[in-house]
Amino acid sequence: MTKILLTGVSGAMGCMLQQVIAAIPDCEVVAGFDQKENDALAFPVYTDLANCQEKVDVIIDFSHFKAFPGIFAYAKANKLPIVIATTGLSQEDLSAIDAGSKEIPIFKTANMSxxxxxxxxxxxxxxxxxxxxxxxxxxxxxxxxxxxxxxxxxxxxxxxxxxxxxxxxxxxxxxxxxxxxxxxxxxxxxxxxxxxxxxxxxxxxxxxxxxxxxxxxxLSKKVFAEGAVKAALYLVDKKPGLYDMSMVVSD
Missing domain, CATH: 3.30.360.10 (Dihydrodipicolinate Reductase; domain 2)
Known part of the structure; x- marks a missing residue:
């Protein structure tokens, strides 16, 4: 079972990802991150990732670009693979991703389709x-x-x-x-x-x-959600490095 931490969990893409992941037998969202807590979900949603205690295999990040630095720092500190689908990242963020790929597996693409x-x-x-x-x-x-x-x-x-x-x-x-x-x-x-x-x-x-x-x-956001899950499953157990959708397409 692949255990996923989903950031931006209450956004439009986060909601779509929950639906897609729920339909996959060997995947589950065990924790979420967002600006506000959400007690309506079956898993805990944190506003501070330092409080997250769940065992996680991979992070799927569909958050706001302002939240990205904190999420990325959490991924590195916990040696967690991360699928980055957040857009609008700064040059500083992109440089941090390049440097961080020497420490953890990172999946980065501008489009998950x-x-x-x-x-x-x-x-x-x-x-x-x-x-x-x-x-x-x-x-x-x-x-x-x-x-x-x-x-x-x-x-x-x-x-x-x-x-x-x-x-x-x-x-x-x-x-x-x-x-x-x-x-x-x-x-x-x-x-x-x-x-x-x-x-x-x-x-x-x-x-x-x-x-x-x-x-x-x-025609819907579902194509991006399905691609992000494919990327997450691909990234689990990979060595540190920078990966993208062209590698999934090639496989």
Whole structure:
């Protein structure tokens, strides 16, 4: 039985993860962490991880980026594998993750969807073949509660495109003004927020008289929850290091 500590347990993703994990026979949430206590759940929810006494095999973190440093410190202090799905992390956080991967197993990806990560691999190959004569733009759409922009997934896809290019592109985040003519060395990334959109990402290759669009649409948050659980099961018993969804896809 894999015992999971779920951070951000009362959020939308935390609630979805509880449903997904409950349906898996060899997994269970034994403790949660959130800003407020929640006595309605079948497991204890802590507002201070120092009080957590449950035996845990792995942490799945879908918390707020402000809570991440404390959660990560707890993982390192207790030598616990951690799946990091929190977005909006600072450069300081990312540097801490790189350093911490020498001490514990860390699973880090901008998107827990298997489909997105397969798409990233495909985009890398497409970009190299379409580099000459095509402009590349990315449009991402999310619900009106999302805090950070552009999405981590949009940046993941942009990085995948750049990895396939001989001449790397500079990122342009939206455009506004009277002198915004596109330059050859840029890749535009645009964020749309509204309603309950779970996540939609479109990569556009615009050439002379032809347009190629590659799109991924998440119809619910369940795809991300299922991916996070796959990542957690993959990470248990791994050696210290930095892991990502491309490794799960490859396996």
């Amino acid at each position: 298997l489909g997105i990560n397969l798409l990233a691999k495909a985009l890398m190959e497409m970009a190299g073949k379409l580099e000459s004569g095509f402009d590349i733009e990315i449009i991402e759409k999310h619900h009106n509660k999302k805090i950070d922009a552009p999405s981590g997934t949009a940046l993941l896809l942009a990085d995948a495109v750049n990895d396939g290019l001989a001449q790397k592109k500079d990122y342009t985040f939206g455009r506004h003004g009277r002198d915004c003519k596109r330059t050859e060395n840029e890749m535009g990334i645009h964020a749309i927020r509204g309603g309950t959109i779970a996540g939609e990402h479109t990569v556009i290759f615009a050439g002379n008289d032809e347009i190629i669009e590659v799109k991924h649409t998440a």
